[in-house]
Amino acid sequence: MSDQIKFIDFTYMNAQVRAAMLQQFENVFDSQWYILGDRVKQFEKIYADANEVKHCVGVANGLDALTLCLKALDIKEGDEIIVPSNTYIASWLAVSCVGATPVPVEPNENTYNISPEKIKAAITKKTKVIMPVHLYGQACEMDEIMKIAEENNLYVVEDNAQAQGSSYNGKLTGSFGHINATSFYPGKNLGAYGDAGAVTTNDDALADKIKVLRNYGSQKKYFNEIKGVNSRLDELQAAFLSIKINYLAEWNAERNSVAKWYNEKLSSIKNISIPQLANGATSNYHLYVIRTEKRDALTEHLTKNGIGSLIHYPVPPHLQEAYRELDFKKGDFPIAEKIAETCLSLPIYPGIKKEEVDKVISIISDFK
Numbered sequence: 001m002s003d004q005i006k007f008i009d010f011t012y013m014n015a016q017v018r019a020a021m022l023q024q025f026e027n028v029f030d031s032q033w034y035i036l037g038d039r040v041k042q043f044e045k046i047y048a049d050a051n052e053v054k055h056c057v058g059v060a061n062g063l064d065a066l067t068l069c070l071k072a073l074d075i076k077e078g079d080e081i082i083v084p085s086n087t088y089i090a091s092w093l094a095v096s097c098v099g100a101t102p103v104p105v106e107p108n109e110n111t112y113n114i115s116p117e118k119i120k121a122a123i124t125k126k127t128k129v130i131m132p133v134h135l136y137g138q139a140c141e142m143d144e145i146m147k148i149a150e151e152n153n154l155y156v157v158e159d160n161a162q163a164q165g166s167s168y169n170g171k172l173t174g175s176f177g178h179i180n181a182t183s184f185y186p187g188k189n190l191g192a193y194g195d196a197g198a199v200t201t202n203d204d205a206l207a208d209k210i211k212v213l214r215n216y217g218s219q220k221k222y223f224n225e226i227k228g229v230n231s232r233l234d235e236l237q238a239a240f241l242s243i244k245i246n247y248l249a250e251w252n253a254e255r256n257s258v259a260k261w262y263n264e265k266l267s268s269i270k271n272i273s274i275p276q277l278a279n280g281a282t283s284n285y286h287l288y289v290i291r292t293e294k295r296d297a298l299t300e301h302l303t304k305n306g307i308g309s310l311i312h313y314p315v316p317p318h319l320q321e322a323y324r325e326l327d328f329k330k331g332d333f334p335i336a337e338k339i340a341e342t343c344l345s346l347p348i349y350p351g352i353k354k355e356e357v358d359k360v361i362s363i364i365s366d367f368k
């Protein structure tokens, strides 16, 4: 073994759950029931309770979860949805999937999360939804955002793909908005062993609508009330997630210890900015993202020394080829652009050893 430090490594987590996962596979395999059975129902109950919401509806992935939230709210062409200018493209794609228009709003430069003040300035007569994204795992300033939504009669759809277990003023992310989405992509803090996602809501009617939409628009087999899609969470992933969710708090705590260690040691290094939390916000540290003007050179230095790192994300959505139709140009969202040019995500995962974190820190301190 070389002394490489990977950006992400599942070895420790997989070892903890391996026996239980193989047992769950056997249980589902032998049950001979693979789609929308008791295991999906059980997981939906567990996840709703864990998130302190009334309903959870399992779906196929995080992008579908977001898209179905917007569909359930009857969002369509001509509607405007407020999204962060710095987010993973999925948040914007969900808006495009229902034919609506993403309206980007800049983040706070220190927390990387959407700025409530700037949301106000972006509201027009066409605005229907605010979609906060708890980026890198840190909760957005949800009390402020909910207040703005209420005052302007808007819906809130949280993109909680990265922030399972995070909170704002003591309340869990994914429980603020009218209807919210999450992802269990394998690399997320609560990850499945394939694609999976879920919608959470306290609204009975919206939950029912998602259940119908995810299953061909049908409640009763072969009777279709509306034009739905096929976006079901499968029994196998539900069975896996029902076990893995028991580890989430402990694993998030481990990530927090690593982040604290990075913060302590990196804060004194010149020309490196460490991530900051807003008052009242916690983070599950899905990612630990620093910023430096010499990002590309630092990345190269880390790679040369056997340390994995990634950029989340190198191109903001408004400058992506896919969004040329919106006619944005470089300079339109300078904070998002600056973050894209300077951000760097360091290794953080349950099971990373203190010596490994120390090595990352010392390689960064050596960088001139």
Ligand SMILES: *Cc1c(COP(=O)(O)O)cnc(C)c1O
Residues within 6 Å of the ligand: 061, 062, 063, 064, 087, 088, 090, 091, 133, 159, 161, 162, 182, 183, 184, 185, 195, 196, 197
């Ligand atoms: C991962 C992610 C998604 C999409 O989830 P998938 O399950 O990959 O479709 C959406 N939004 C954010 C912020 C994400 O990180």
